[in-house]
Amino acid sequence: MNHPTVSREIRLASFAKGWPTAENFQITSVNVPAPADGQVLVRNLYFSLDPYMRGRMNEGWSWRNVLLGPMNEGWSYLPTFQLGQPLDGGAIGEVVVSRDSRLAPGAVVTSSYGWREYFVADAAQVHAIERPTQPLSNYLGVLGTTGLTAWVGLKLGGMKSGDRVFVSSAAGAVGTIASQLAKLAGCYVVGSTGSERKRRVLTDDLGLDAALNYKSGNLLEQLNAAAPEGLDLYFDNVGGDHLEAALAAMRLHGRVVVSGAVSQYNTETSAPGPRNLFLIVVKGITIHGFRANDYPEETRVFEETVSRYLVEGKLKTFETIVQGVERAPQGFLDMLHGGNIGKMIVQLA
Numbered sequence: 630m631n632h633p634t635v636s637r638e639i640r641l642a643s644f645a646k647g648w649p650t651a652e653n654f655q656i657t658s659v660n661v662p663a664p665a666d667g668q669v670l671v672r673n674l675y676f677s678l679d680p681y682m683r684g685r686m687n688e689g690w691s692w693r694n695v696l697l698g699p700m701n702e703g704w705s706y707l708p709t710f711q712l713g714q715p716l717d718g719g720a721i722g723e724v725v726v727s728r729d730s731r732l733a734p735g736a737v738v739t740s741s742y743g744w745r746e747y748f749v750a751d752a753a754q755v756h757a758i759e760r761p762t763q764p765l766s767n768y769l770g771v772l773g774t775t776g777l778t779a780w781v782g783l784k785l786g787g788m789k790s791g792d793r794v795f796v797s798s799a800a801g802a803v804g805t806i807a808s809q810l811a812k813l814a815g816c817y818v819v820g821s822t823g824s825e826r827k828r829r830v831l832t833d834d835l836g837l838d839a840a841l842n843y844k845s846g847n848l849l850e851q852l853n854a855a856a857p858e859g860l861d862l863y864f865d866n867v868g869g870d871h872l873e874a875a876l877a878a879m880r881l882h883g884r885v886v887v888s889g890a891v892s893q894y895n896t897e898t899s900a901p902g903p904r905n906l907f908l909i910v911v912k913g914i915t916i917h918g919f920r921a922n923d924y925p926e927e928t929r930v931f932e933e934t935v936s937r938y939l940v941e942g943k944l945k946t947f948e949t950i951v952q953g954v955e956r957a958p959q960g961f962l963d964m965l966h967g968g969n970i971g972k973m974i975v976q977l978a
Contacts, residue, residue, distance in 0.1 A: 638954070642712075661747045665728060669725075669752050670724070671747065673747065673748070677718050721739055723736070770974070780931045792811070793817045795875055796819070798867050802973070807864050818838055821848070821867075868889070873903035877905055877908065887916065887918040887919070951973070953978065
């Protein structure tokens with residue numbers, strides 16, 4: 630291959646205020662140099678679009694700016710995207726040129742170098758998939774951090790057979806997997822989503838016991854009708870009114886696990902907390918926030934179990950695919966507005 634390689638990438642053109650727009654992004658062509666010793670040149674095949682990226686588009690955004698009080702030494706979270714620099718995120722690619730003996734050309738690797746077609750990085754910054762299975766996009770979704778988030782959350786919530794489980798944003802990337810894993814564990818599962826089309830997917834395709842369209846009526850009333858005996862476990866991807874409704878519907882000693890709060894990602898001012906937090910005391914509710922990557926010890930059993938479910942046809946995968954790096958910004962905006970079922974992924978030619 631002749632060098633330098635020309636690659637298109639998406640950069641942050643301006644910080645977002647409220648809901649982001651296409652003007653916040655810029656597509657640019659750059660020359661990617663040949664790799665030096667210990668480096669690899671990678672051609673991306675897929676990259677991930679995720680809700681958490683929205684927070685990184687805020688000027689000066691940092692959890693240190695929104696949390697009160699000190700944090701332990703070594704605590705970290707992803708920093709804000711930088712103006713004029715390419716965005717990043719999970720990606721699957723193929724090694725084109727290698728200057729490291731551990732990685733041969735053709736190796737399939739995961740990285741954090743999304744939002745671009747090619748990149749050069751130290752070999753230590755990519756992770757080889759030893760025996761890749763198709764479709765490779767699974768390693769961004771059900772077999773990646775998305776699936777691990779669902780797995781870890783349910784485990785932290787003490788999920789057991791017979792539990793009444795509520796999953797918000799159940800047609801989303803994490804929600805589709807968490808809902809199915811709960812069903813496979815023998816739970817009664819209720820999911821919420823924002824359209825009738827998605828609600829039918831939850832019942833007809835995922836086999837949930839009940840599904841709610843939170844836009845079609847009072848959320849708590851729908852939840853009480855779907856789970857009249859109350860909830861044992863709530864998997865929270867949304868926060869806000871969903872968390873408030875779940876607390877109201879929770880049984881004694883119920884559990885809540887929180888992986889995200891997408892309802893608050895595009896607000897320009899901090900949203901107030903649920904009005905009924907005192908129910909945590911009254912009902913003895915446990916709330917556990919988490920990040921899946923803080924539990925690497927779960928990775929092996931997660932991958933083995935979920936891979937087996939996929940092979941056996943017990944677990945369905947859902948993806949919304951957009952083609953080409955140039956369509957990534959619109960795909961990201963569509964996701965924030967609920968336009969995806971399952972994982973939102975960009976596929977590159």
